[in-house]
Amino acid sequence: MREHVDREMVWPMIGLTTAALLGAVIGITAFPAATPAVVAMTGAQLGVTALGFLAPERPVLWAVAVAVVALGTTLPDPRLAELTYSGAVPWIALGVAMSALNLYRRAGDWIPIATGTAALALGSAGVVAVSIRAGVPVAMAILAASVPFLIGVLLALGLHLRDARDDRVRRPAMSVGMTGADEGAALPAGTLEAARRALAIVALRSDELVASTGDTSARRAAADLRDVARRGLTGASAGGGTVTRIELHDSAGSSRTAEPAEAADRGPARPPMPEMSDREREIMRLVATGASNAAIGRSLYLSEATVKQYVSRLMRRFERENRTQLALMAVPWFDDGSGRDDPPG
Known part of the structure; x- marks a missing residue:
């Protein structure tokens, strides 16, 4: 899971880092006298960017940090405020969008979502204040400052829908086969049958992990777990038959077979x-x-x-x-x- 999260955060972090460095170049070029303020601003932006990469599972903390840096960039120094109004500090808009994406992607309860949203709204208020001070109508200033946040929310929604679709496409349905002298006999119900079914699930899930993970240690552990489950399934069943296959059917109708599998469930209702x-x-x-x-x-x-x-x-x-x-x-x-x-x- 952490490996997946890290991969998902790589490109947003690259974008935020590039935006911070680009803003520093523009700020120093436009206001050489404000170099200390620009450098301090850039350092804070890079620090918050690193926080988002190192702690993606703490979306509220990251949202608060982005809001603090946004306010610190827009309010204390008029030269930084002018840079913000002119769009020469691209990190603010991108930071709000990415932190909103992470917030709505990872926070599952309403309290952290509301807290993070309030923090980002407060951070965007600095951009609104700068725009109004420059003569932009209030409604237009609020609308413009809201766009990055809305983009982040829409991206999060799209990723949620993609994950839900992938889970349904990949979810296997199990059918099993059994060979042996008593193949036609009914299998006993109870704990033994449930244990065989659980071993089949373990074998299937670990086999999927072996095929999908890029982490060597995780693949090795999954392969060991799969082998243990298969050894448990290859023994003779209570009826004398041996489990021989597991077929996985996805929602598109394709199938694959894993050897061996659980015995067919012919127990009572x-x-x-x-x-x-x-x-x-x-x-x-x-x-x-x-x-x-x-x-x-x-x-x-x-x-x-x-x-x-x-x-x-x-x-x-x-x-x-x-x-x-x-x-x-x-x-x-x-x-x-x-x-x-x-x-x-």
Whole structure:
């Protein structure tokens, strides 16, 4: 997750760094006497840029820091204010846009979103004040200062929609095959069958991680986990058959096979599901598929921290010690008896 976040922040940070250095060159060229103020402004901008890259998971802090630098650039020194009004300090507009993007991308609760939005609005007020002082009508000044913020929000919305689409496209549906002397016999229900299903989920998810991650240590760990799960699945089943394949079907209809897979689920009808809220039921259904907190958050438009709180609360409620136990318990609730999970809603 952190690797993904870092890659996502690279280009915004390059843009902000370039904007800060460009503003320094323009400021020193236009007002040589104001060089100390321009250098101080540029140093503050570069520091806040680095903060956004090093702490992307603290969007409110970054929004406040951007607002402070924006106010410090526009209000204390009239020469810097003139540079801001003329567009010679591009870092302010880009900083507001990128911090709004990060805020609405990562903050899942309304309180941090409202706090960060208020901070960015206060920072933009300095640009509005400078524009009004230069003779721009109030409505036009407010509209112009709001554009970077709105661009950041729209970019965040686009990324959320992209992630949700990708999660649905990539979400596998499992069908399984089994060979052996007792292939036609019904398999026993209970903990053993749930454990085989959980091992299949682990094998599939770790295999996907091996294929997708660029981190060598993470790939090695995922490969080890996949091998352990496969060894558990290659043993003889309770009915004498051996699990031989797992087929993954995506929403486009294509499929791939992973060896080996869980046994076909031919147990009794699913047990009754306890009373839960709609949100808890959605999260439990995705936990049962082996989805990570980040993937669940993208699918349900929640922050990863919010999903983690839900999962922890559900573990306490059902007296489960870890996430795996919670997933094993939830699998029969969402199993239609054909070996395939309900599609995500």
